[in-house]
Structure formats: C-alpha cells, structure tokens
Amino acid sequence: MASFGIAGAGFSGAVIARELAQAGHTCHVFDTRDHVGGNCFTERHANGVTVHRYGPHIFHTDNERVWAYINRFGEMMPYNHRVKTTVRDAVFSLPVNLHTINQVFDRTFSPAEAQAFVADLAEDIAEPADFEEQALSMVGREIYELFFEGYTRKQWGCSPTQLPASILKRLPLRFNYNDSYFNHPHQAIPKEGYTPIVAAILDHPAITVSLSTELSPVDRSSFDHVIWSGPLDAFFGFDVGRLGYRTLDFEQFEAEGDFQGTPVMNYGDPDVAYTRITEHKHFAPWEEHDATVCFREFSRTHEPDDIPYYPVRLVDDKDLLEQYESRASAEADVTFVGRLGTYRYLDMDVTIAEALEAADALVKRFAQ
Ligand code: UDP
16 A cells, blocks of 8 residues: 555546555545545535635546546536627627638638638648648638737737647537537536536545645655656756646626526637636536626736646747756656646546546556
C-alpha cells in the first residue's frame, strides 16, 4: 500500500484518487479552492438555476470507457449543444453549416452546391501552419473574417497567425443543416451539475480531501508519490518564467424570463468587448425556471493572481514549455496530469481518459 498526495480536486485529481483508493492505496487530495470540481464546478443560484461558475462545460465524448465511468457517479442528461453568433447586426448558425453558408451569401444552396462554392472560396494552402491559414484553407477569407478573426483575437489576445491550427480543428464544418456543436456520439450534462459527480468520485474511505489547502513542497516529501494537476510552472515555483494563460472575467446578471433563447450567443465583432453571453438555465433544458442567470464573458491576459483557464501555447512559449516539460519528466516521484499540469487545451473527456490511463500505470507500478 502506497500513500499519494494529490494536488487538485478537479476531474484529474478525483479520478486518479478514486482508482488508486480502489486498488488499496491511500490518497490525500488538496485543493487551494474551497470546493471540489476545479473549473467544472457548478452551484445553484438562489433563483434555482444551476450556474457553471467558471464558464459552461458540456460533456461530450466518443470514448466508451470514459462515458461508462462518468455515468457511474451521477445521472447524465442528454443535451445537444447549439451555438449562435451575432456579427454585423445579424445572427448566424454555428458551427459553420449549410444554414450559415446560405445566410452569409443569401443563397439557397444544396449540400453539393455549398461544398463546391466553399471549395472555390477556400485558399490553396497545402499544409496550414497556423490558425489563420487553417481557416483560409477551410472556408476562405469572407467566412474567416466574419466568424473567426475577431472572435479569436478577443479570445486569445493575439493575431490568429500566432496560434496553432489545432485550435480551429476543434470546430466542425458541415454542408448539411446539422447544427450540433460537437460530433461526438455522447453529449450530456449532469442532472445535478458537475460538483456532485466529482464529490461522488472522491467519496471513498481511503480518500481524504483538504480544501482551501495547498499541497506544499514540504508535504510532498511525506508521500510515496505525488500527482500534480496544478499549473506546471507553479510546481517549479515559476523559476525560469511564467507560461502564458488566458483568464476569463464573467459579468453575471439576472433577469426574468428568457434573455437570449439559447445557451450560448457568441459575439464575433471586434468592437464588442465580450466574446459571448452564456445563459445557464439553457444548459439544463429538463428544468423550468422563470428567472434566468447569464454571464457576459471577457477574455484577457492572465496575471499572477488570476485563475488560469486556457494555456496559450504561442510559438514564444515553446522554449519555456520544453524546459518545464523536461524537468517534469525527470521527477520520478511526481505525475503531472490535466490541463494545467500538462499545459494543454483539454476537454473533460480527454482529461478523464488520461487520468484513467495515469492511474492504470500507477496501480501497476505500486502493486504489492
Ligand atoms: N472560434 C471562433 N469563433 C467562434 C467560436 C470559436 O473564432 O464563434 C474559435 C476561437 O479561436 C476558439 C476556437 O475556435 O478559441 C475553439 O472554439 P471552442 O468553441 O471549442 O472554444 P471553447 O468553448 O473551448 O472556448
């Protein structure tokens, strides 16, 4: 039996703790916040609406192990995510689909016609090297400028030419009227929010949770092994510099009735300061509420005391990241996991899948 110190009570820390506890080990999970769930944390507002305090989280996956795993710990409700965008005083359907193309060009294209039309607009770039090239090679300049350029500059605070093409590859392009935001076969939101699910994962006699408590370097040495899901650079005391993150500010407001008629309205125009408005009761369409809670979402550069949300991974961050990565891999008694611990833009399902894999490896390594 080994003892594990785990920094972070989000999905990564919780899943690994549970797997290790079930294999007979003891786990002490620390979180500097006063709640479990990390950025997936949800809570009920006084008016009854479940609020995703750190921005909306929609669970989607094609990984059967992950889907079975999350369903063990709470009821998942079917939820099909749809997003609209407001640009130049008009509302369009996202992700870019046949409806969007017909709206933008004021046409009545069939799927084949739209495909040929967009192929004509698309620029001939053999190997797109950045976000902008990826967009131009997929949809051409007009659609890029309408939906992606302004939004992306606001979201990431830099030119899309400085961002990796992989960010855009998150979004589908469709030549039919399917406006589901994700392609995955399983899409759902927990009936009671994410917090009870993470709490249920952590609910095991061999797991101790200490909230509002840091896993300090001194504590670390008292465990056989440490799991670190905090920021990679924070583990090393930022001693060779800080990795770049974006943080988010949420301007919350309440109203009566239905504010925008949809869970997420993006704002692609560069002169609108926020990137999107999220209306949280629409993430729980199985509930009915007269009142509503919305967040206006602003993205900005992360300062030392802010919550890190998105790893930026600009070309300039590469050197620094490589230094921290090579030091992390030399730490034989520490496993780095999750979005912050590995400095990658991970969805929840990938986070859980990687946590399960990390736990499998540790169970093997510490088998009696
Ligand atoms: N994006 C955009 N316009 C939109 C929505 C997304 O340009 O209306 C870009 C933006 O750069 C964003 C990326 O596509 O960071 C991925 O979008 P996604 O919706 O996956 O972002 P998330 O919800 O994870 O912030």
